[in-house]
Amino acid sequence: MKEYAHAHPIDILLSVSRFLGLLIFPVLRAIYSLLFTTNLLIDWLRGAWFDLLIILLIIGLGFIRWQRRGYRLEESGIRWKRGIFFVQTQLIPYEKLSVVAKERLFYLMPLRAVYVSADTDGGDAHSSDFSMLLKKKEADPLVEKCRALRDQPQKIERVYLPKNRNIAILSLIASNSLGGVLFLSTLFSGAGKVLGRNIEREVFDQLTTVTGWLLQGIPPAAAMVGLLILGGWCMSFLVNLIRHLRFSAARRGNWLRIESGLISRRLYDITVSRINLVEMQQNVFTKALGLYSVFLHANGYGKKKDELSVLMPSCDREEFQNNLRLLLPEFSLCRATVKPRVRYLSRFLIPPAAWIGGVSLFWWIVWRLVPDLHSTLLFLWLMSEVPCVWYLIVKIVSFFHTGIGVKNGVYTLRYTFLYRFKTVIVPRERIVSIQVKRSCMQFISGCCDVVIDTFSEGKKRHVIPNIPLYEAQQILKCTDLPEPVLLRKEKRNRKKPSSAS
Amino acid sequence: MKQITLKKRVLVWWECAAFLAAILLAALVLLIFVPGTWLWYLLLWVLGAVYVLTSFLYLPLLWMSIIYCVDDTCLMCHGGVLFPKTRVMHRERIAFITRVQGPVSSMLHIATLVVRAAGGTAVVHMVHEKQAEELEQELYGGIE
Known part of the structure; x- marks a missing residue:
C-alpha cells in the first residue's frame, strides 16, 4: 500500500498558530512574578525553562499535527488522514468531486x-x-x-x-460599505443642499452641542469615523479588484x-x-x-x-x-411565464407603505415630545425615510421583475431579496423541495408564495412571492414532485365545474 | 439487507465511562459540600439513583436499540430509548465517509463512521473495525 504524502514543511509553522493558546501559562507565570515576587527579573529568569518547554511543546504539537496529516491518491479517490488524538480517515471519490x-x-x-x-x-x-x-x-x-x-x-x-x-x-457593487458611505455623505454634507444652509448650520450646531455634551472633541472623531468607513470601503474595493x-x-x-x-x-x-x-x-x-x-x-x-x-x-x-x-449551454435563460397579476400589486406595495407610515409616525411622536429640536428632527425624519422610499421603488420594480419560467427542464426564477433583484437559473435535478405557502389574505386573492430549496451544503432558498396559485401549480407539475394537499383541493375545485358541465 | 449491531465491549466501555463519571461527581460532592447536611445526602442519593438507572437500565436499552442496516438503495440508522429515531439515507446521495478513532476506540478495535451526503450526515457509532471497513467498502461500492 502506498504511503501517505505529507503537507509542505511550512505547514508546521502555520499549524503552530492552533496551539498558541498554550502561551497563557508563560503569561500567567510572568504576571505572578510581577505581582508576588520582589526580585522580578531573577525570579522570572529562574523559571524561564518552563516558558522554553511550552514553546517547544507548541512547536512539537505543530510537528506532530503535520506528521499525522497525509493524503494518498487511490484508484477511486483521495484518501486523507488527519488528527492527533482522534484520527480521522476519509476517502473522497473522484466522481463525487x-x-x-x-x-x-x-x-x-x-x-x-x-x-x-x-x-x-x-x-x-x-x-x-x-x-x-x-x-x-x-x-x-x-x-x-x-x-x-x-x-x-x-x-x-x-x-x-x-x-x-x-x-x-463588480468590485464597486460588491464592496460592502458603499451604501453606508453614500448615506453618511448625504447625511453630513448634502444636508445643506436638501434643506438649505441655515438648517444645515443648525443641524451641525445641534449635533456639536449634543456630542460636545457627551464627549470632548467629537467632530474630529466623527470625521475619523467617516474616514474609516470610506477607508474601509476603499480597502474592500481594492481587495475585490x-x-x-x-x-x-x-x-x-x-x-x-x-x-x-x-x-x-x-x-x-x-x-x-x-x-x-x-x-x-x-x-x-x-x-x-x-x-x-x-x-x-x-x-x-x-x-x-x-x-x-x-x-x-x-x-x-x-x-x-x-x-x-x-x-454553460446547459443553463438556458427563459422568459417568466408565471407572473404576478395587476390585482396583486397592492401586496407588493403594502410592506414599504407600512414602513413609510411607521417611520413617519415614530418621528411625529418624537416631534411632539421634543419641541426644541424641530429642524433636526425634520432632517432626521427625511433621512430615515430615504431607505423606506427606496424600498418602495424596489418593490414597484419587483412587481415587473418577479416570475417563474421553465424551458427544457431548466427553471428561471425571478425574485427580490432585500434591495437586490435576483434571476436564478436552476436545473430540475438540483431542486430539493418546493413549498407553496398562502396567508389568509393570499387565500382570498388567489395568489401564493413559492419557496424553492436548491442543492447546497447549507441552505439555499428562493422565495417567489405573490404569483397566481393555479399557474404556479401548473408550472410545478413539471418537477414531478408530489403536489401539496392544498393544491390538490384547489385542483379538484377547478375540475368540478368542468365535470358538471 | 445486512444488519450491524454493537459489540458487547461497547456496552462495557459505556458502563466504565458512566462509573468513572459517577465516581468523579461523587468526589466533587464529598469535597465541596459539608458532610451530614440534607443537601449532601440529597445530592449523593440523587447521584446514586441516576447512576443505577443509567447503568442498569438506560445504557443496556440504548445498546440493544442501536441497529444499522444497509441494502442496495439506502443506509438506515436506528437507535434511542426515550425517543427512538430512524434515519434513512439514500446511497446515491452519499458524498464521502469519514472514519473516526480515538485512543480508547483504537484500543477496543471499534470505529465511528460519519457518512456525509448532499443535505445531511448520518453517524454509525462504535462498530467493530472490521465491520466499519466492510460497511465503508459497501457504501463506496454504491457510489456511482
Missing part, C-alpha cells in the same frame, strides 16, 4: 507552496472536504488526476475573458476552469454536472443601466471568507446570453 481548487498565495510563492482543496456536495458548509498545503510539484499532479478521472478532456476550449472595466464594476483581476473562465468538456487574482492566483476546476445554479444579481442602478453580475453556485466555489463565486463580473443582457451559451 464538485470543485477542486488550487490557491497560490503570494507570500507562499517563494516557498513553492500551494493550497489545494477539494469539495463534494456533502460535508461542512464553511470548510472544504479536503484541504492541504502542498509542494507545487505535488499539487499539480493531484489536480490533474482529479480532473482526468472525472472527464475525458476535449481539445476545444471556450474561453471568456472579461474586461478590467467589468471587474471594476485585486482578487478578481486577470479573471478567466474556460469550458472544456465536462468541466469549467475559473482563474482569478492579480497577485495571489486562484484556480478552480468545477464539474459542470455538479453546478447547482447560476444566479444574476442586480440593484436598482444596475437594473436601470441593464447590467448584470453573474454568480455560480457550486459546492466549494466561493466558500472562503470574502470570496465571491463569480462567473461573469458584469455584463449586459446580450453579452450574458452569449457568454452563457459559450460556457
Whole structure:
C-alpha cells in the first residue's frame, strides 16, 4: 500500500498558530512574578525553562499535527488522514468531486507552496472536504488526476475573458460599505443642499452641542469615523479588484476552469454536472443601466471568507446570453411565464407603505415630545425615510421583475431579496423541495408564495412571492414532485365545474 | 439487507465511562459540600439513583436499540430509548465517509463512521473495525 504524502514543511509553522493558546501559562507565570515576587527579573529568569518547554511543546504539537496529516491518491479517490488524538480517515471519490481548487498565495510563492482543496456536495458548509498545503510539484499532479478521472478532456476550449472595466464594476457593487458611505455623505454634507444652509448650520450646531455634551472633541472623531468607513470601503474595493483581476473562465468538456487574482492566483476546476445554479444579481442602478453580475453556485466555489463565486463580473443582457451559451449551454435563460397579476400589486406595495407610515409616525411622536429640536428632527425624519422610499421603488420594480419560467427542464426564477433583484437559473435535478405557502389574505386573492430549496451544503432558498396559485401549480407539475394537499383541493375545485358541465 | 449491531465491549466501555463519571461527581460532592447536611445526602442519593438507572437500565436499552442496516438503495440508522429515531439515507446521495478513532476506540478495535451526503450526515457509532471497513467498502461500492 502506498504511503501517505505529507503537507509542505511550512505547514508546521502555520499549524503552530492552533496551539498558541498554550502561551497563557508563560503569561500567567510572568504576571505572578510581577505581582508576588520582589526580585522580578531573577525570579522570572529562574523559571524561564518552563516558558522554553511550552514553546517547544507548541512547536512539537505543530510537528506532530503535520506528521499525522497525509493524503494518498487511490484508484477511486483521495484518501486523507488527519488528527492527533482522534484520527480521522476519509476517502473522497473522484466522481463525487464538485470543485477542486488550487490557491497560490503570494507570500507562499517563494516557498513553492500551494493550497489545494477539494469539495463534494456533502460535508461542512464553511470548510472544504479536503484541504492541504502542498509542494507545487505535488499539487499539480493531484489536480490533474482529479480532473482526468472525472472527464475525458476535449481539445476545444471556450474561453471568456472579461474586461478590467467589468471587474471594476463588480468590485464597486460588491464592496460592502458603499451604501453606508453614500448615506453618511448625504447625511453630513448634502444636508445643506436638501434643506438649505441655515438648517444645515443648525443641524451641525445641534449635533456639536449634543456630542460636545457627551464627549470632548467629537467632530474630529466623527470625521475619523467617516474616514474609516470610506477607508474601509476603499480597502474592500481594492481587495475585490485585486482578487478578481486577470479573471478567466474556460469550458472544456465536462468541466469549467475559473482563474482569478492579480497577485495571489486562484484556480478552480468545477464539474459542470455538479453546478447547482447560476444566479444574476442586480440593484436598482444596475437594473436601470441593464447590467448584470453573474454568480455560480457550486459546492466549494466561493466558500472562503470574502470570496465571491463569480462567473461573469458584469455584463449586459446580450453579452450574458452569449457568454452563457459559450460556457454553460446547459443553463438556458427563459422568459417568466408565471407572473404576478395587476390585482396583486397592492401586496407588493403594502410592506414599504407600512414602513413609510411607521417611520413617519415614530418621528411625529418624537416631534411632539421634543419641541426644541424641530429642524433636526425634520432632517432626521427625511433621512430615515430615504431607505423606506427606496424600498418602495424596489418593490414597484419587483412587481415587473418577479416570475417563474421553465424551458427544457431548466427553471428561471425571478425574485427580490432585500434591495437586490435576483434571476436564478436552476436545473430540475438540483431542486430539493418546493413549498407553496398562502396567508389568509393570499387565500382570498388567489395568489401564493413559492419557496424553492436548491442543492447546497447549507441552505439555499428562493422565495417567489405573490404569483397566481393555479399557474404556479401548473408550472410545478413539471418537477414531478408530489403536489401539496392544498393544491390538490384547489385542483379538484377547478375540475368540478368542468365535470358538471 | 445486512444488519450491524454493537459489540458487547461497547456496552462495557459505556458502563466504565458512566462509573468513572459517577465516581468523579461523587468526589466533587464529598469535597465541596459539608458532610451530614440534607443537601449532601440529597445530592449523593440523587447521584446514586441516576447512576443505577443509567447503568442498569438506560445504557443496556440504548445498546440493544442501536441497529444499522444497509441494502442496495439506502443506509438506515436506528437507535434511542426515550425517543427512538430512524434515519434513512439514500446511497446515491452519499458524498464521502469519514472514519473516526480515538485512543480508547483504537484500543477496543471499534470505529465511528460519519457518512456525509448532499443535505445531511448520518453517524454509525462504535462498530467493530472490521465491520466499519466492510460497511465503508459497501457504501463506496454504491457510489456511482
